[in-house]
Amino acid sequence: xxxxxxxxxxxxxxxxxxxxxxxxxxxxxxxxxxxxxxxxxxxxxxxxxxxxxxxxxxxxxxxxxxxxxxxxxxxxxxxxxxxxxxxxxxxxxxxxxxxxxxxxxxxxxxxxxxxxxxxxxxxxxxxxxxxxxxxxxxxxxxxxxxxxxxxxxxxxxxxxxxxxxxxxxxxxxxxxxxxxxxxxxxxxxxxxxxxxxxxxxxxxxxxxxxxxxxxxxxxxxxxxxxxxxxxxxxxxxxxxxxxxxxxxxxxxxxx
Ligand code: PXP
Numbered sequence: 001x002x003x004x005x006x007x008x009x010x011x012x013x014x015x016x017x018x019x020x021x022x023x024x025x026x027x028x029x030x031x032x033x034x035x036x037x038x039x040x041x042x043x044x045x046x047x048x049x050x051x052x053x054x055x056x057x058x059x060x061x062x063x064x065x066x067x068x069x070x071x072x073x074x075x076x077x078x079x080x081x082x083x084x085x086x087x088x089x090x091x092x093x094x095x096x097x098x099x100x101x102x103x104x105x106x107x108x109x110x111x112x113x114x115x116x117x118x119x120x121x122x123x124x125x126x127x128x129x130x131x132x133x134x135x136x137x138x139x140x141x142x143x144x145x146x147x148x149x150x151x152x153x154x155x156x157x158x159x160x161x162x163x164x165x166x167x168x169x170x171x172x173x174x175x176x177x178x179x180x181x182x183x184x185x186x187x188x189x190x191x192x193x194x195x196x197x198x199x200x201x202x203x204x205x206x207x208x209x210x211x212x213x214x215x216x217x218x219x220x221x222x223x224x225x226x227x228x229x230x231x232x233x234x235x236x237x238x239x240x241x242x243x244x245x246x247x248x249x250x251x252x253x254x255x
Contacts, residue, residue: 002213002252004248008043009041009043009237010043010046010073011033011220012221013056015222015226016028031067033228034047034064037237040241043070044092044217045071046073046095047074049074049076062089071091071093072093073091074089074091074095075136077099077103078122083122090131092132093154094132095136095219097110098110108158109137109143110143113145123150123152127153133152135152136155136156139183140180144191145191155188156196157196159198163199163202163205185212185215189214195215196219197209200222201218204243206240207244207247210245210251211251213254
């Protein structure tokens, strides 16, 4: 057995807020979901304060920060407004994500290589405040190298294209995307970056990606909130945790 670092589960509560906002009231409460997810085994909570506030609102971020017992991962665009809110909130981590078309690559991640001059000072300001910064990027060597160059300590690999191909049964494309993720995770680790992954993961894809020992955190939201409708959020988180643990056991057993 080779030593493999533990794999953390960050539960994204955005879509609890999506449901709440559909009626405009206070329920369901994303903070209650966050506490329940933590009680069921989540290692942290992720929430994305979008510029259009379509799900999470400013007060949700403040309440999450004040009341949860595990690290808060604040997903946001690299704008002046969001940097100010992040600095005021003081989350454990910030994950910079693209929100506008011009900020993203064709694969859907942040175009770090194309925007490094704009992103480097944002990474530096957040890091100076003691916030761990990650960049949400496709597993492209060009983007990984740019992330390392501008001093981001962490990347989160965008798993959306892989998960979409798996779900649609496009096997060839899914395997090509998997290879890209596998090689990207290894390249990023070799460049000294901490590697996370997320977007579109379900029980099966989370179990498979958990076998990559370079990846130390998965951030999962939409699937868990959907499962919660049928089995409850606590049960969905426990089943996800078990799937990740099975995958991780394979990483440890790999030659
Ligand atoms: N990680 C990042 C950076 C994201 O932007 C998202 C989606 O908000 C997720 C993880 C979670 O994706 P999903 O809701 O599809 O599980």
